[in-house]
Amino acid sequence: MDWHKDLRLPADHWIRHQTNDYSVHPKAVGRRVHVKVDDDRVVVTLGKEVVASHERVLASHVTITDPVHDRAREAARALKEAPRPPVKMSRSAAWPSMTASPVRHDELARSRLFVPRAESPSLLAGVGRLAERARTDAWSHEDFLAACLEREVSSRQSHGGENRIAAARFPARKTLEDFDFDHQRSVRKDVVAHLGALDFIEARSNAVFLGPPGTGKSHLSIALGIRACLVGHRVAFATAAEWVDRLQTAHDAGKLQDELRRLGRYPLVIIDEVGYIPFRRGRQPLLPARVFAL
Numbered sequence: 001m002d003w004h005k006d007l008r009l010p011a012d013h014w015i016r017h018q019t020n021d022y023s024v025h026p027k028a029v030g031r032r033v034h035v036k037v038d039d040d041r042v043v044v045t046l047g048k049e050v051v052a053s054h055e056r057v058l059a060s061h062v063t064i065t066d067p068v069h070d071r072a073r074e075a076a077r078a079l080k081e082a083p084r085p086p087v088k089m090s091r092s093a094a095w096p097s098m099t100a101s102p103v104r105h106d107e108l109a110r111s112r113l114f115v116p117r118a119e120s121p122s123l124l125a126g127v128g129r130l131a132e133r134a135r136t137d138a139w140s141h142e143d144f145l146a147a148c149l150e151r152e153v154s155s156r157q158s159h160g161g162e163n164r165i166a167a168a169r170f171p172a173r174k175t176l177e178d179f180d181f182d183h184q185r186s187v188r189k190d191v192v193a194h195l196g197a198l199d200f201i202e203a204r205s206n207a208v209f210l211g212p213p214g215t216g217k218s219h220l221s222i223a224l225g226i227r228a229c230l231v232g233h234r235v236a237f238a239t240a241a242e243w244v245d246r247l248q249t250a251h252d253a254g255k256l257q258d259e260l261r262r263l264g265r266y267p268l269v270i271i272d273e274v275g276y277i278p279f280r281r282g283r284q285p286l287l288p289a290r291v292f293a294l
Contacts, residue, residue, distance in 0.1 A: 060230070175227075
């Protein structure tokens, strides 16, 4: 299933998808664009015009740029820096202009005083570099503010992802990029890439890995869970045996329905080691009847 989103292209002419940044032609800066992501490509359109088309990258925190976009940005910057003939101003034109002017050094110094008060360490670390780029590319105040806010939002989303990963209590840190497809030739890379888009979460569908021990089922489950955390989904992870104990304890305490409602608020519930569900004397496992019905 393809992923679609409409957004306004920021001043730095990049769009982000699942922690990766893809360049877009600068002509679309400040305008509404449509982003389409499928299993193979990331395509950005401005109306009917394609302003970016990149091969999709499954690795995390990668920057993908098109040399054409870089050349266009450099050409636009050179045009802005070209000398212009002096313009005679009438008395009416001497009033302060509403057009934003480029960011100055004194404004940067003033911004450094307020950033710590806003408790934004990521923005504090990058505001100097953003300001330098703003001066080089002659950004307006609005462009500079948008870039700062975008950086802060991205940083908070990243930190939120780490918090969600910790809350999910994965037994190890695994990624799809680390999976050894050469060792497990029965696993189809295109199917895993499709699952990596996480469309099954939005569709409220199930993903089931079948196979004998040692074929990478836990690795893929954890990797999908971590990717889901990084893009904003809450994830609950446990082995089947742990889920049985958890639900049985809730059942014995008369709180089973409360526990199921709480689990129902998680977009992704991962059940590992399903083949090892314990059967205790006098107790029927609640996992198949309850968790699989979520």
